[in-house]
Amino acid sequence: MNKAATVTPPSKPTPSKLSRLWYKWRFHINILLLLIPLGFMPKYFSDMALFRGDSGLGQRDIGEVQVGPWSIHLAEFRSNAPMLDGASGYMKTFNAALCTECADRVKATYLRIGKPRSLRAAGVIFFGSPYRMGAFMQIPERTDPDADLWITMEGWDGSMHQASIPLSQASPATVAWLKTQGVKP
Amino acid sequence: MTRRLSLRQLGTTALLLLGAGLSTVALAHNPMCECKEIDNGQIRCTGGFSDGSGAPGVTLDVIGYDETILVPGKLGEDSTLTFKKPASEFYVLFDAGPGHVVEIDQADIQAP
Numbered sequence: 001m002n003k004a005a006t007v008t009p010p011s012k013p014t015p016s017k018l019s020r021l022w023y024k025w026r027f028h029i030n031i032l033l034l035l036i037p038l039g040f041m042p043k044y045f046s047d048m049a050l051f052r053g054d055s056g057l058g059q060r061d062i063g064e065v066q067v068g069p070w071s072i073h074l075a076e077f078r079s080n081a082p083m084l085d086g087a088s089g090y091m092k093t094f095n096a097a098l099c100t101e102c103a104d105r106v107k108a109t110y111l112r113i114g115k116p117r118s119l120r121a122a123g124v125i126f127f128g129s130p131y132r133m134g135a136f137m138q139i140p141e142r143t144d145p146d147a148d149l150w151i152t153m154e155g156w157d158g159s160m161h162q163a164s165i166p167l168s169q170a171s172p173a174t175v176a177w178l179k180t181q182g183v184k185p
Numbered sequence: 186m187t188r189r190l191s192l193r194q195l196g197t198t199a200l201l202l203l204g205a206g207l208s209t210v211a212l213a214h215n216p217m218c219e220c221k222e223i224d225n226g227q228i229r230c231t232g233g234f235s236d237g238s239g240a241p242g243v244t245l246d247v248i249g250y251d252e253t254i255l256v257p258g259k260l261g262e263d264s265t266l267t268f269k270k271p272a273s274e275f276y277v278l279f280d281a282g283p284g285h286v287v288e289i290d291q292a293d294i295q296a297p
Contacts, residue, residue, distance in 0.1 A: 108284070123284070125283055
């Protein structure tokens, strides 16, 4: 008595349409993935040129400002409206270079919207080398668009010199942004 | 296979989240200060930095409009300082070092 055992092989699950598409095109899809970063290259190289200083002090040159016997070359790092930076609020970066003859005479340079009450409250300090310094300043949303940007320079000899330029000259994008903010208490 | 794949996916996601979380540590931290009027003509100021850290021991002076220091102070362990509201016009200066200051005018101090 032979018992003929019929063993059916386990049936393979039929691959889904998506799976078949993946196996057919995976090579090409991966090549496309490698190409995606190329689209960001122009922005990357322009940003790198900005960070290194190859494209100047910043995206928008403000020009030379005379501060007492010294002068400072100012630029907007990015020529757009202030950017929200977490708890700090809206921030704007200005870059600057001291005049070559005063680079070793200036101890500190400060930036403030509105005339400083004292040297202690002269605003944010510029940091970096005298040939390329940066100041990261908070722009309160209720700042008067007609306000002035005050530059305070403190010398190693103890002298202090101040100058101001209209905010509209320093950053037209910031003034345009402030005008859209409306009156706030 | 599916379990291994999902574990790998989980690991990648966790790594990405960790990277994104740690990247905020590299951001600049700016001084911050807030003053509020509390009861009995007292004003309480709280200082700190935008990265969430406190500022115990940092100088906070109450200065008159004529630049005389009315209340020289330092923030306590809880990063706050409470003082009696001066009779004359004043502003508060949170001073964490040159160029790292916050000024609060008396007009910007909220009433209770």
